[in-house]
Amino acid sequence: MSEAVPETLHLTLLRHGRSRADDEGVHEGRYDSPLTEIGQQQAHALAAYWVTQGKRFDNVISSSLCRASETAAVICQALELSYKTSDVWQEFDNGPLAGLARDVALEQYPPPTFRSRYAPFTNTGGETQLAFRQRAQVGLSRLWQSPHTRVLVVAHGGILNEALKELLGVSRGSFAFGDTAFAEVRVYKDQDHARLLGVNLQPHLTDKPHLML
Numbered sequence: 103m104s105e106a107v108p109e110t111l112h113l114t115l116l117r118h119g120r121s122r123a124d125d126e127g128v129h130e131g132r133y134d135s136p137l138t139e140i141g142q143q144q145a146h147a148l149a150a151y152w153v154t155q156g157k158r159f160d161n162v163i164s165s166s167l168c169r170a171s172e173t174a175a176v177i178c179q180a181l182e183l184s185y186k187t188s189d190v191w192q193e194f195d196n197g198p199l200a201g202l203a204r205d206v207a208l209e210q211y212p213p214p215t216f217r218s219r220y221a222p223f224t225n226t227g228g229e230t231q232l233a234f235r236q237r238a239q240v241g242l243s244r245l246w247q248s249p250h251t252r253v254l255v256v257a258h259g260g261i262l263n264e265a266l267k268e269l270l271g272v273s274r275g276s277f278a279f280g281d282t283a284f285a286e287v288r289v290y291k292d293q294d295h296a297r298l299l300g301v302n303l304q305p306h307l308t309d310k311p312h313l314m315l
Contacts, residue, residue: 111245111289112252114159115262116177117279119144121169128203131196131260137172144282144307145173149180151306159183161250165191165257173282174256185256190241193258197228238264246291269296278302 119141123130137145162185164174174185199207211224219231242265245253255262259279266277269287277285279302286299 109290109292110251111291113245113287113289114252114254114284115265115287116148116173116254116256116284117259117262117282118165118169118173118256120281123169123201128201129196129199129207131193131200132167133201134167134169135201136168141169141173141281142176145176146180147306148282148284149177152177153180157181159252159254161248161252162186162254162256163188163191163245164255165189165193165261167192167258170256170258174254177254177256188241190237190244191255191257191261194234194260195223195229197222197224198226199224199228234260235264235268237261238268241265242268246289266298266301270298280304282306 119137121130121135121141122138123133123135125138126135159181162174162178162183164171164185164187166187166189170191171185171187174187177183178185199211202210217223217231219235222228222230238261241255241261245255255265262279262285263276266285266287267273267275269289279285281304283302283304285301286303288297288299290296
């Protein structure tokens with residue numbers, strides 16, 4: 103007999119800590135950049151905060167890129183949990199721009215005035231916007247079908263934005279995700295409805311503002 107799928111999903115979407123690419127001034131995307139010392143400190147601060155708050159998850163999924171998986175490892179060690187990695191939650195595939203200095207990228211791959219959602223990111227490779235949204239849909243579909251009720255996803259600002267926009271039915275605009283900032287969402291499966299409770303939350307970084315809705 104199959105296990106019943108719960109009607110409510112308590113979803114936490116967490117962006118990784120500061121990465122080396124942030125200090126290098128290069129395009130990140132699929133550039134597999136590790137956390138900096140500051141990024142590690144941010145992850146430890148969040149882990150300590152969640153411990154004091156009694157935060158619990160019954161499933162933790164991380165992007166397979168190291169800046170996300172390193173953040174997930176810190177969190178899970180503190181909460182005595184394990185995590186699984188998934189390529190589905192990787193950041194946008196920016197093709198040849200990954201790891202490229204911004205001024206060099208601007209010269210070699212000047213952005214077009216318009217790019218169709220069906221067009222690759224550059225003429226030599228990269229993901230389409232449509233494929234990016236579809237990848238977020240795949241990730242959400244897997245969460246929807248799982249038996250877990252309290253889930254943490256550790257990933258990147260781009261893919262987390264796509265997931266939030268898909269859940270909320272948003273076609274324009276974007277959501278802020280600072281270093282180790284997270285969003286809290288309640289997904290009511292029996293209504294196909296999502297409620298955003300907070301976004302860009304950084305209560306563990308006392309000098310950073312956050313928004314509760």
